[in-house]
Amino acid sequence: MKQQKNIFIVFDGIDGNGKSAQVEILKKYLEKLGFDVFLISEPSEGEYGKKIENLLRRKEAARVSKEKWLELFRLDTKDVVRNIKTALEERKIVICDRYYYSTLAYQLDEEEWQEYTKEFLMPTITFIIDVPADIALERVKEKYEITKEKRSYFEKLKILRKTRKKFLLLPNYLKDNIKIIEGNRPIQTVAKDIKKEIDILMKT
Numbered sequence: 001m002k003q004q005k006n007i008f009i010v011f012d013g014i015d016g017n018g019k020s021a022q023v024e025i026l027k028k029y030l031e032k033l034g035f036d037v038f039l040i041s042e043p044s045e046g047e048y049g050k051k052i053e054n055l056l057r058r059k060e061a062a063r064v065s066k067e068k069w070l071e072l073f074r075l076d077t078k079d080v081v082r083n084i085k086t087a088l089e090e091r092k093i094v095i096c097d098r099y100y101y102s103t104l105a106y107q108l109d110e111e112e113w114q115e116y117t118k119e120f121l122m123p124t125i126t127f128i129i130d131v132p133a134d135i136a137l138e139r140v141k142e143k144y145e146i147t148k149e150k151r152s153y154f155e156k157l158k159i160l161r162k163t164r165k166k167f168l169l170l171p172n173y174l175k176d177n178i179k180i181i182e183g184n185r186p187i188q189t190v191a192k193d194i195k196k197e198i199d200i201l202m203k204t
Contacts, residue, residue, distance in 0.1 A: 007201065008084060008094045010126040012101040014164050015155045016136030016143075017129040017183050018190065023097045025191045026198065030093055038087035040080055041097035048076035057150040066107060073103040081121050101126065105166040106154060113173045125201055126176055127194055128167050129183035133160035 009026070011019040027037045043049035043056075052072050055061050077100055087094050100120050104113045131139075140155050154163075171178045179197055183190055 006088045006091075006124070008088065008096070008121065008123045009198070010096045010099040010101070010123040011129065012098055012126060013129045013167055013183070014105075014131070014133065014136050014160045015152065016139035016160075017131045018139070018187065019127075019129045019183075020097055021187055022127070022129060022191060022194060023095055025187070026194060027095055029191075029195055030198075036090075036092045038084075038090075038092040038094050039097070040083055040087075040094065042073075042076060042080055042099060042102065044076055044080050044083075046076065046079040048072050048079060052076060056152040056154070070103070070107050073107065077103065077120055084121060096123070099123065099126070101128070101167065101170060104170065105163045106159075110166070110169060110173055113170075117174065117176075122176055124177065125197065126178045127181050127197070128170065128178060129181050129190065130164070130168065131183040133157055133164050135184055136160055136164075 011023050013019055023039065027039060030037050043052040055064060055072075080096065080099070084094050084096065100117055104116060108116060134157065137155065137157050137160060144150075154160075168180065170176070171180070181190060181193055
């Protein structure tokens with residue numbers, strides 16, 4: 001495998017934006033170039049991630065306080081960061097499907113963002129894949145028709161519209177290297193734009 005500087009890549013944005021497909025495409029692209037890639041996601045497979053996933057698809061999710069959600073997401077992100085640091089020490093490229101940006105957009109007001117991110121590892125580059133909320137929700141519905149899973153508490157049009165606006169504000173409030181990618185296009189067209197950014201990153 002190739003050796004490279006520490007590279008930590010994040011994909012984020014509202015539910016149904018297609019980020020998970022882009023994670024897989026980029027992973028295959030980097031592996032084809034000879035890099036060792038470590039994938040991780042939020043909610044994670046750890047203790048707190050499993051608690052979040054369980055709550056998200058239950059009726060009582062609507063009664064969970066903002067403070068409780070925030071506590072669970074913070075603890076899960078801490079677990080994720082520990083795994084990311086280990087992978088980076090092993091000279092792997094890390095790709096994370098969701099990160100603290102979702103907590104910012106779904107749980108916190110803009111004036112709280114900078115303080116919240118201080119305790120976590122900043123990504124090398126972040127891709128916020130942007131699609132209109134109504135299109136994202138249709139994609140979510142199509143997915144669950146296939147998987148037969150219950151829809152997440154946050155997968156509602158009103159919430160997605162509000163959260164999309166907040167995702168788009170992230171570059172104005174954070175020093176992170178955030179790229180907004182238009183996601184309402186063919187998958188391979190979106191992937192091409194992402195690969196261009198990654199190629200530039202590799203050369204710097």
